[in-house]
Amino acid sequence: MNTEKLIPHLFRTESSKISAVLNKHFGIKHIEIAEDIVSDTFLSALETWPYKGIPENPKAWLYAVAKNKSKNYLIKSSNFEKTISQEILQTSELSTEIDWSERNISDSQLQMLFAVCHPSIPAESQIGLALKILCGFGIDEIAAAFLTNKETINKRLFRAKEKLKSEQIKLEFPPENQIEKRINTVLLTLYLLFNEGYYSENQDDVIRKELCLEAMRLLEMLIESYAHTIPKIHALYALMCFHSSRLDARKDDTGQLILYQNQDENLWDQTLITKGVLHLHKATGGDSASRYHIEASLAFWMTQKEDTSEKWHQVLKLYNHLLFIEYSPIAALNRTFALSKVYRNEIAIAEAEKLKLESNPFYFSLLAELYRQIDRQKSKQHLEKAIELSKLKPQKELLQKKIAELNI
Amino acid sequence: MDEYVLIMRHENATGQVSPEQMQAWMQQTMDWLGGIAAQGKLLETGNGLSFDDARVVGHGGVVTNGPFGEIKETIGGYVIVKAESVEEAVEFAKGSPVLQGPGNTLEVRKVAKHDFK
Numbered sequence: 001m002n003t004e005k006l007i008p009h010l011f012r013t014e015s016s017k018i019s020a021v022l023n024k025h026f027g028i029k030h031i032e033i034a035e036d037i038v039s040d041t042f043l044s045a046l047e048t049w050p051y052k053g054i055p056e057n058p059k060a061w062l063y064a065v066a067k068n069k070s071k072n073y074l075i076k077s078s079n080f081e082k083t084i085s086q087e088i089l090q091t092s093e094l095s096t097e098i099d100w101s102e103r104n105i106s107d108s109q110l111q112m113l114f115a116v117c118h119p120s121i122p123a124e125s126q127i128g129l130a131l132k133i134l135c136g137f138g139i140d141e142i143a144a145a146f147l148t149n150k151e152t153i154n155k156r157l158f159r160a161k162e163k164l165k166s167e168q169i170k171l172e173f174p175p176e177n178q179i180e181k182r183i184n185t186v187l188l189t190l191y192l193l194f195n196e197g198y199y200s201e202n203q204d205d206v207i208r209k210e211l212c213l214e215a216m217r218l219l220e221m222l223i224e225s226y227a228h229t230i231p232k233i234h235a236l237y238a239l240m241c242f243h244s245s246r247l248d249a250r251k252d253d254t255g256q257l258i259l260y261q262n263q264d265e266n267l268w269d270q271t272l273i274t275k276g277v278l279h280l281h282k283a284t285g286g287d288s289a290s291r292y293h294i295e296a297s298l299a300f301w302m303t304q305k306e307d308t309s310e311k312w313h314q315v316l317k318l319y320n321h322l323l324f325i326e327y328s329p330i331a332a333l334n335r336t337f338a339l340s341k342v343y344r345n346e347i348a349i350a351e352a353e354k355l356k357l358e359s360n361p362f363y364f365s366l367l368a369e370l371y372r373q374i375d376r377q378k379s380k381q382h383l384e385k386a387i388e389l390s391k392l393k394p395q396k397e398l399l400q401k402k403i404a405e406l407n408i
Numbered sequence: 409m410d411e412y413v414l415i416m417r418h419e420n421a422t423g424q425v426s427p428e429q430m431q432a433w434m435q436q437t438m439d440w441l442g443g444i445a446a447q448g449k450l451l452e453t454g455n456g457l458s459f460d461d462a463r464v465v466g467h468g469g470v471v472t473n474g475p476f477g478e479i480k481e482t483i484g485g486y487v488i489v490k491a492e493s494v495e496e497a498v499e500f501a502k503g504s505p506v507l508q509g510p511g512n513t514l515e516v517r518k519v520a521k522h523d524f525k
Contacts, residue, residue, distance in 0.1 A: 323450070
């Protein structure tokens, strides 16, 4: 690898490690100092490596430079900001030694994950903060991922960091009696991060895929330490495996979305599906089924393309169960579709009409689908209504195509 | 929006059904409740009440086995729904598979809210 490629690659993998270790060392209230040192360190690499060549052990080089920069920072700041540095010198043995052991790196990263997903920080900001600190994403990339501008992201991150400080959140493992609650917040954040990548309206496939993979990577850190006691961690991981198995199959060469029915199953990643099954199996250890268990089971059935009676019976049962835990319009619509597969379209239509989701375009495309073979005129009217309500161009085009296929 | 309890009453219940019957009945019940939940109107799936180990405690502490025998009707379970009116709650109740048994009924009762503040 040449420097041009190596540095961005290392930045992705190493910056979050360095930043977690420094935060652990300085205390999270000096989070900006850690951020500055990380960027300075990589700046040094960018300046030196092209001329002096890539060092033999690039990681060790980065760690050493980060350490020196930390030391310089302290000496420099002690001249004009005696209070802060005194405080740091007292609270940690920073002075010279920074612990770069594998163990400390992974502990610090995991503790950072808990800190970022602290319940006092709003969910949106948690995701942004996780991408910045734990995934080495730049502000531009985060803004692109959220389809918003840099200023918004900067503000959001600033507020989140202020919160980290004002709540005096420490880098530590949550105490035993809070572990389940804290893990729930982490799981929700990673679930949202994954969904941001999987479902968002973002056209940039590279970023979307990265978000999914990062969510999985962060979740893997939790699996190692906690999944044996909290099985829903496995369930969420299984869900992510099943969904991401289709990441490559659902876009054609021109970037158009390919609907599930039309996807080439040969492009589905069987390794990920197998991995998902393994984790779903491990997730059955607990005494209750979380929404992640149910969603993972549903995602499993999505990997079975064949329309069997067992499949739809199971899917209906799972959607019923999901709705018992938590109502959502999308679950209600999907449940009604499963109902049409298990019983008849007429029965599903009667149930669909009770849903009254009249501002939801998917409600009308569901009705259109249920009426397709019964009453094509009605099917068309529902499709027109769906087009009227959809905001996205590709979605509108897809619905237009369906109208054309009705042949009326 | 008010809360209503739908109480399922069985006539001549013995608690003895074949596993196949039980499974079919469970599925129908889940599909019925799923339909209410899909409208965002299911508050609690409630609990089925077991026919085993049932006792009736009467005046003066007299304990009898079961409600069966002396009373023809037993309560099989309950669910709690949200509804705009008692009519809507009644519509929900009409879908219950319990009503397939002749003589079975569903009692619809509004939850009386007490303000303790």
